[in-house]
Amino acid sequence: MHHQLTYGDIKTATDRISGRVRPVTLTPTPPAPGTIRTAHRGPRDRRDDRPEQPYELWLALEFMQHTGSFKARGAQNFIQAHRDAGTLPDAGVTIASGGNAGLACAWAAQQQGVRATVFLPTTAPAVKVGKLRGYGADVRLVGAEYAEALAACEEFAVTTGALASHAYDHPLIAAGAGTLLEEIHRQIPDLDTVVVAVGGGGLFAGVATAARHHGIRTVAVEPENCRALNAAIEAGRPVDVTVDSIAADSLGARRTSAMALHAAQQDDVYSVLVPDSEIVRARQALWDDRRIAVEYGAATALAALTCPDLPAQPASARGSYRPGSGEKVCVVLCGANTDPTTLISPEN
Template sequence: MHQLTYGDIEAATERIAGRIRPVTLVPVDPGAVPTYRDPLDDREPEPCEVWLALEYMQHTGSFKARGAQNFIQAHRDAGTLPDAGVTIASGGNAGLACAWAAQQQGITATVFLPTTAPPVKVAKLRGYGADVRLVGAEYAEALAACADFAAESGALASHAYDHPLIAAGAGTLLEEIHRQIPGLDTVVVAVGGGGLFTGVATAARHHGIRTVAVEPENCRALNAAIEAGHLVDVTVDSIAADSLGARRTSQMALHAAQQDGVHSVLVPDTEIVRARQTLWDDRKVVVEHGTAAALAALTSPAGQLPDRDLPPRPAAPSHGYRPGNGEKVAVVLCGANTDPADLVHRPGEH
């Protein structure tokens, strides 16, 4: 299995330059995120500095556009794009990105989704000209149908997260964040199948930046793999399952998680809902529940400060993350393909 390298991310950065939207970063209000105070730290107290990386403003509404563009462009450069086009199984966002990138390159995209995919994502897919096929109730069933189609048609099979070109494309996001925030200490990122995490963590480790991998309590494929020391299947039961609902993470993601400077934390659905509502109340930003999970790690009352000097251990998982004294943190808001109807409008809002 190809383990992602920083060289892969450098190549992706060059390959997709000018083909994606650079990420915008905005600061969080001072004091909005609680800071952990180490009793042994004799430095003057200093608030943490938190930035939101607004990657939900990317083409197709999520970070997935980076990996899809890198995947298709790499195959075009190599002369390996078949006449049958590209196919992918996706809970939604990866399919959108694949369809968009295929449209940009003038090729056909056939996208397989579970029947549980949000209608807003299905409608957007068709808007990009994709051939949409709804199969089964879970991602695994759509994936099997996609594999059969690729074998029969000769279409190039992409993947929602488990491919080095996909993960490398996602890692270009960290490169942009790093350039804009000198002295960045930590990046916080939600984890589904693990493509975004793998790319971000690989680039972050090269730059000496800590990665906090956030999953819902009942949607924890990476966290469970770290504890077991190998890939395992997990139950998927979270309000964020439409985007973070992988039953099993990738070997690439587990390898990245086992390196120094990575911390795996879990957050309850109640805090995910609260963080998503907070983004709407404070900034009129509408994101997916999976996206809000990253912010929930910093705002959850159960937030803990993981041991920064040790790699992940098979132990009770941390719930949330508390930045330390003066820590610079970037929180990736990775997707916004959601129905805003369930956001609560406060009195006086129009």
């Protein structure tokens, strides 16, 4: 039995975590010349004779969130909801993730004065282990692969009674992520389209559910070789995909959640695939033009607008999405946990 996310879940989460997360900063962004192309006519046929206008682009700077990614929202909502319901065990919370979800879980637990036990493979980078410990987490290094760390985490939850948190496949986590769209909509009430990168689908499920309530289109963007959601749409059910992309550290889910697939099957959702070369280019452009350093996963969303024309269709699109004339588009830059030395600084 899968919980289908509702707008009510997101509204509740918005109230619950208000004042506990940083409100998102939005910045209007003139597209860099020659990099961002518009469609001759948008997917919404406006049936009017007005001349073509460039579209309006906004960037949601969610990488400035606590812990450097949107995941702080879901983690805060998850722990707070359990605390409110009196279902938070003495053993605290546990998660297997060396990525943004683990950081967010450790941070939210520290905020709430709750114990967090984080399981990672022994191959985890020391910098991530250090960050997690900085948030007060008990870090346990188990096995050479994530699967082994996950098994140890599940065993720990069973033996200690600790509350297991999932990186993305949980309604409280996804609803927390959806609070981001609520904040965006509050600042741009007449937004037409929101563009988000998809890994496991927690951010997408939350954002798309809230967007649909407000009549906003959602464009879900994945690397060509990390297409868990795109493949699920094609198959009509979540399926395993191979994961091979420069953005795999944050978008490398083997399969999407049923919750994300359900959200993707609604009207006005576009699924877009972009090549790694365009992800690298979009990330570098953000640095060159605006001194914004984001992880590859965050640049993936922008790459949907900047990559050269490829045909795109609703819900099984491959390639790019083109905004229509005068369309208001917001691209979510979702995380900044990256190695900035991978950004090339041109010699001045």
